[in-house]
Amino acid sequence: MHKNQSVYLDIAESIRNDIEKRRLGAHARLPSEPELVRRFGAARATVRRALAKLQNDGLIYSRRAVGSFVAEPRIDQDLDQLFSFTEFMVYHGIKPASKVITAEAQRIDSPDSPLLRSLALRPRAKVWHVRRLRLGGKQPLVIANTWLPAARFPGFLAQDLERRSIYDIMNEAGCKPTDAIQTMEAITLAPQEAKLLDVAPGSSAFLIRRVAYSKGVPVEYAVDYYRGDRTKFRVRLGVLERSHQD
Ligand code: 16G
Numbered sequence: 001m002h003k004n005q006s007v008y009l010d011i012a013e014s015i016r017n018d019i020e021k022r023r024l025g026a027h028a029r030l031p032s033e034p035e036l037v038r039r040f041g042a043a044r045a046t047v048r049r050a051l052a053k054l055q056n057d058g059l060i061y062s063r064r065a066v067g068s069f070v071a072e073p074r075i076d077q078d079l080d081q082l083f084s085f086t087e088f089m090v091y092h093g094i095k096p097a098s099k100v101i102t103a104e105a106q107r108i109d110s111p112d113s114p115l116l117r118s119l120a121l122r123p124r125a126k127v128w129h130v131r132r133l134r135l136g137g138k139q140p141l142v143i144a145n146t147w148l149p150a151a152r153f154p155g156f157l158a159q160d161l162e163r164r165s166i167y168d169i170m171n172e173a174g175c176k177p178t179d180a181i182q183t184m185e186a187i188t189l190a191p192q193e194a195k196l197l198d199v200a201p202g203s204s205a206f207l208i209r210r211v212a213y214s215k216g217v218p219v220e221y222a223v224d225y226y227r228g229d230r231t232k233f234r235v236r237l238g239v240l241e242r243s244h245q246d
Contacts, residue, residue: 007040007042007046008042008046008047008049008050008053009050009053010040011036011040011042011046011047011050012050012051012053012054014040015030015050015051015054015059015060016054016057016059019059019060019070024070025070026070026071026072026073027069027070027072028069028070029067029068029069030051030060030067030068030069030070032067033047033048033051036050036051051068054068055068058071058074058228058229058230059071071229072139072230074229074230074231074232075088075092075094075136075141075230075231075232076092076232076233076234077231077232077233077234078233078234078235078236079182079233079234079235080235080236082177082178082179082180082212084165084166084167084168085134085142085144085165086165086167086168087165087167089136092136094136094137095136095137095138096134096135096136097134097135097136097138098132098133098134098135098161098162098163099132099133099135099162100130100131100132100161100162101131101132101133101143101196102129102130102131103128103129103130103131103157103161104128104129104157105126105127105128105129105150105157106126106127106128106129106147107124107125107126107127108123108124108125108127109123109124110123111123114209114221115127115147115221118211118218118221119147119149119211119218119219119221120218121149125149125150125151126149126150126151127147127148127149127150128146128147128148128150128153128156128157129145129146129147130144130145130146130161130166131143131144131145131146132144132146132161133196133197139198139230140196140197140198140227141197141226141227141230141231142224142225142226142227143193143196143197143224143225144222144224144225145222145223145224146166146220146221146222147220147221147222148166148170148219148220148221149218149219152173152175152219153169153170153173153175156169166220170214170219170220174214175214175217175219176214177212177213177214177219177220178213178214178215179212179213180210180211180212180213180220181210181211182208182209182210182211183208183209184206184207184208184233185206185207186204186205186206186207186228187204187205187206187207187225188202188203188204188205189201189202189203189204189205189225193205193225197225197227199227199229203227203228203229204228204229205225205226205227205228206224206225206226206228206231206233207223207224207225208222208223208224208225208226209221209222209223209224210222210224
């Protein structure tokens with residue numbers, strides 16, 4: 001029992017290694033199950049378990065009756081830097097694109113709304129809301145909801161929001177985000193969001209809420225859904241220096 005458990009992990013590790021070293025590129029077909037059985041000298045059920053683990057980890061996908069294939073790599077995002085989606089994609093050599101789903105003016109009534117509180121606005125103050133599907137290399141990656149205080153960005157909705165970076169537009173208005181506070185939660189996607197992101201309903205995603213500030217003034221409230229199988233966050237950790245007398 002114990003041995004079988006480690007055998008499936010060893011097989012998964014070996015295939016993971018081939019993928020990470022790029023011996024198998026994105027969308028390359030994995031050897032068939034019988035070939036893997038021969039190669040690893042393992043039972044078919046063990047090979048299947050290894051493949052199920054890799055699929056669960058987002059490294060491969062399977063097509064019924066055809067086989068397993070290498071998934072697109074995850075996009076690594078450093079959490080200690082404030083990047084716009086556009087800057088981030090360009091940095092990784094991926095062509096960014098956007099589809100605007102909604103672009104409208106809104107007025108929120110409830111004084112308890114996190115949006116109003118985060119932007120330090122009074123009830124019924126005008127905000128711009130833009131909902132975009134963000135793509136990298138034609139692949140849908142993020143559903144991004146952005147709210148901006150309308151008073152700071154006159155004429156915002158007249159901009160070409162499909163082609164332009166919102167952070168660029170904010171920069172032109174003298175309010176480029178200089179720092180932000182962000183929270184991240186794991187969620188499963190509702191059917192409508194899953195469809196937009198081209199994944200199965202119930203797939204995992206990161207729900208990210210961000211309040212961005214421009215020199216201390218809140219200028220953006222954002223609620224984004226990042227595809228769980230395409231996103232990896234990385235953060236640098238330091239050790240708190242403590243005196244030994246404590
Ligand atoms: C990022 C930000 C989002 C911002 C967008 C601007 C996170 C979690 N979110 O997606 O808050 O609205 O960039 O991108 O990083 P843009 O300048 O390309 O339109």
